Amino acid sequence: MMQIGVLGGGTMGSGIAQVAAQNGHKVVLVDLNKDVLHNSKVKLAKIMARLVEKERINEEHSNEAQSNIVYSQEINDFKNCEIVIEAIVENIDIKTKVFKQLESATPKECILASNTSSLSIASIGAALENPEKIIGVHFFNPAPLMPLVEIIPAVQTSEKTLETTKALIDSWGKVTVVCKDTPGFIVNRVARPFYGEALRIYEEGIADFATIDWAMTSLGGFRMGPFTLMDYIGNDVNYTVTETVFKSFYYDPRYKPSFTQKRHAEAGYLGRKSGRGFFDYAEEATNPKPIEDPIIGKKIKDRILMMLINEAVDAVFLNIGSKKAIDLAMTKGVNYPKGLLAWADEIGLETVLENLDSMFHEYGEDRYRPSPLMRRMVLNNEKFFS
Numbered sequence: 001m002m003q004i005g006v007l008g009g010g011t012m013g014s015g016i017a018q019v020a021a022q023n024g025h026k027v028v029l030v031d032l033n034k035d036v037l038h039n040s041k042v043k044l045a046k047i048m049a050r051l052v053e054k055e056r057i058n059e060e061h062s063n064e065a066q067s068n069i070v071y072s073q074e075i076n077d078f079k080n081c082e083i084v085i086e087a088i089v090e091n092i093d094i095k096t097k098v099f100k101q102l103e104s105a106t107p108k109e110c111i112l113a114s115n116t117s118s119l120s121i122a123s124i125g126a127a128l129e130n131p132e133k134i135i136g137v138h139f140f141n142p143a144p145l146m147p148l149v150e151i152i153p154a155v156q157t158s159e160k161t162l163e164t165t166k167a168l169i170d171s172w173g174k175v176t177v178v179c180k181d182t183p184g185f186i187v188n189r190v191a192r193p194f195y196g197e198a199l200r201i202y203e204e205g206i207a208d209f210a211t212i213d214w215a216m217t218s219l220g221g222f223r224m225g226p227f228t229l230m231d232y233i234g235n236d237v238n239y240t241v242t243e244t245v246f247k248s249f250y251y252d253p254r255y256k257p258s259f260t261q262k263r264h265a266e267a268g269y270l271g272r273k274s275g276r277g278f279f280d281y282a283e284e285a286t287n288p289k290p291i292e293d294p295i296i297g298k299k300i301k302d303r304i305l306m307m308l309i310n311e312a313v314d315a316v317f318l319n320i321g322s323k324k325a326i327d328l329a330m331t332k333g334v335n336y337p338k339g340l341l342a343w344a345d346e347i348g349l350e351t352v353l354e355n356l357d358s359m360f361h362e363y364g365e366d367r368y369r370p371s372p373l374m375r376r377m378v379l380n381n382e383k384f385f386s
């Protein structure tokens with residue numbers, strides 16, 4: 001059993017430590033802040049008690065998992081670890097400094113992994129003397145519940161680092177997908193139009209928030225509509241992710257952020273956490289009801305879905321991940337009702353291409369340009385999965 005180190009005991013670090021401990025590993029969880037460590041321990045005890053109560057696990061498993069974690073403020077306690085997973089603040093200067101320290105505090109062979117959502121793994125690895133042991137492992141929140149983990153080898157990563165890391169996380173019962181070290185990896189890249197196109201439809205005055213959400217849930221089968229989801233994630237956080245992806249892609253217009261979301265964030269309408277976002281969460285609040293017109297609803301659903309499919313196809317085109325990885329990422333990382341490529345097969349790629357071409361001609365914006373792979377596949381009468 002590998003000994004696991006986790007650096008950062010916040011939301012993600014605590015969740016990752018729990019997963020490793022429940023899978024029988026000895027875990028060292030390090031955070032600079034003593035209170036954070038205390039809270040993490042108390043929270044785990046509560047979670048375990050609830051799982052025992054619901055008879056998902058027995059008392060023995062609960063005790064073992066809890067005793068598997070050692071809490072520490074001292075990074076030298078990683079001295080016997082075979083892998084350390086970092087989940088501290090999302091800041092490249094801090095991360096590179098910390099990775100240098102991690103390299104000195106751990107054995108030579110120890111794999112150093114980052115849970116970053118937006119920084120390049122190559123840039124973090126550049127801080128190391130032996131950068132072949134850097135890798136990205138991107139968990140989703142909450143880590144114990146969400147099955148997906150994106151595994152991101154950087155240009156410097158060795159085959160051995162990739163194999164060992166993937167085998168370890170697979171052994172935790174997670175669904176792993178290997179993806180290229182590019183902005184947003186798979187999920188945060190392919191999901192952009194779910195928010196961006198919904199905001200654009202609203203800005204064009206085609207429908208209000210409630211109607212767009214209704215179209216995506218009732219007609220599209222998504223668990224949450226885009227505006228409810230943005231309110232849940234937080235408009236500040238979601239806007240920042242979009243802006244980071246947009247900048248990282250050298251201002252590709254497909255990822256352009258929306259003023260509507262920016263203004264909501266600026267106004268403090270952050271979503272659930274501030275009591276108001278696109279919707280009002282005050283107890284006495286009444287939110288507008290959707291206008292359930294099936295024709296408009298279908299148009300909205302189709303437009304967002306075509307944009308999502310285009311993004312998934314382009315990710316295949318640019319080898320961001322395999323076809324299977326890209327479909328798994330969206331179903332297991334963000335609960336999409338179907339993989340976007342399988343969905344494209346079902347609708348027919350020709351229909352998707354016609355829809356995108358028609359928007360591209362109408363708007364004359366690069367945002368709507370179909371992926372070259374889609375055009376090529378339609379010409380050759382190909383499907384993603386036979």
Ligand code: NAI
Binds near residue numbers: 141
């Ligand atoms: P958080 O703010 O809940 O936790 C970060 C923790 O790191 C804090 O407890 C802080 O005390 C500690 N810390 C900061 N600098 C440190 C250092 N030098 N040494 C030791 N501990 C230090 O943050 P969260 O949300 O857990 O995010 C952590 C990382 O995971 C970030 O890189 C974030 O982008 C990424 N991530 C976050 C997701 C989310 O939904 N929150 C999802 C996937 C990735």
